[in-house]
Amino acid sequence: MRSSAGQSPERSSLARADAILACFDDAHPTMSLPAIVAATGLPKTTVHRAIEKLLELGWLEQQRINGAIGHGRDRYAVGRRLFEIATLAHLRTDLREAALPYMEDLYEATHETIHLAVLDGVHVLYAEKISGHRRITDLSRVGGRMPSHCTAVGKALLAFGPPEAVDAVIAEGLDPRTRTTITSPVKLRAELEAIRLEGVAYDREECDIGMACVAAPLFGPDSTCVGAMSITGPARVLRLDRLAPAVRTAALSASRALRTRVE
Template identity: 40%
Template sequence: MPRPVLQDTSSSLRRALALLDAFSGERRELSVRQLAERSGVTRSTAHRLAKELVEWGGLERTPGGLRLGVKLFELGAMAPSPTSLREAAVPYLHTLHEVTQLTANLAVREGGEIVYLEKISTRQLRVPHTRLGGRGTLHATALGKAILAFTEDDVDLDALAPTMTRLTAHTITDPAALARELGRVRSQRVAYDVEESKEGLFCVAAPITSGRGPVLGALSVTGATALSHAERFAPTVMATAAAISRSLELRAA
């Protein structure tokens, strides 16, 4: 009987992808044992697949174990991305960072999370925060709430409930409470995260649109805690988001 090549390849592919997915911003170097534990594959399989990934260039050996390889960077550079949004937003983000002296962020929604497209950090932000290309929650970040509030399709918050994990004592985990919060965001066109995603941080975000179309993403500034302090930056964040939105509208005209 012929060997079911596609089925075997698919299974091996899923396991290899699980190995790659085991890495994170906090764990950029892993041993084979750690790869096996974090991916859920056996150690012998992890060892075999890691060897093949090293030969292909997807992984690189280090004195302490393994890390992601240059091949993945090459492929990632060719992957489609919201290029026009990032290109339009980056100059404004630099100005926002300079004016506020806070970390400026740009993010888009991907499924049930946000992905950070750009981050201009400030040395004054000493609390560990997100990273470029990293992900965040929709319900506990100002960026996520700004995007959710202006999403054209009705957002099923009850369906989102299982992902609404409590990250701090201030995290909103009740769909009804989040619905009220999103109503406020729509009314004021600004979203806040005051120690909802991480203790010691506030974030102020505003949505980015293109004309009357759907929300494209959001930008924010992040800094020290206190709602009164955060509210001081709301007009600047909103004006920057409006300027980017206008720029995108002119580009599309």
């Protein structure tokens, strides 16, 4: 079993496990052994041994196709054990629980979809979601990631986060998802400055055609931005200007509740 220079076998094993788990995303909720080998670039025997251990730990689950076993026909999915562990994360026990009552208030007032997200590198990670009466995109599932530069929650997090986070997003490239996505670093920085002044961020069909969103930041005890809350719905009916005060008030209330929880 080959290990990278300077890495112990245990650390190398964890790196391989992480590489395998990173193969799964919204587009690939299940994967075959050959697909995992191709995605990781690791030897087939190494991946097979790692998968056997991950199955034993409950970090992966096996799904058999038509009862067939082996020969690349089995598919794998992220296991329930990882979900159980994730529910204990600080993100869910503090930020989520502080924000959820105010998310529910927003839902009752609007019956639109309400999101809670945090910044994860150059992406936003959705920590909670209350689905509205109207069906919208499934891209914002809990645990899912989206680019931060074209989402309202992402822009709120960038506007009130550290400057290096904005630099990292721009360095990564402002890929267009729709014709209205901001792809200019100058325009993005100007919008983030406007968000800091107004206290809310908008997504006007920048992430998904037909969808609009308004978001506001949540702050922790040390006044750092720790999350963002949003209202999302069809662009043709959502009045973002009317919803902005509501989401800003809810985010401020959640921030106060979070400070109370952790002080």
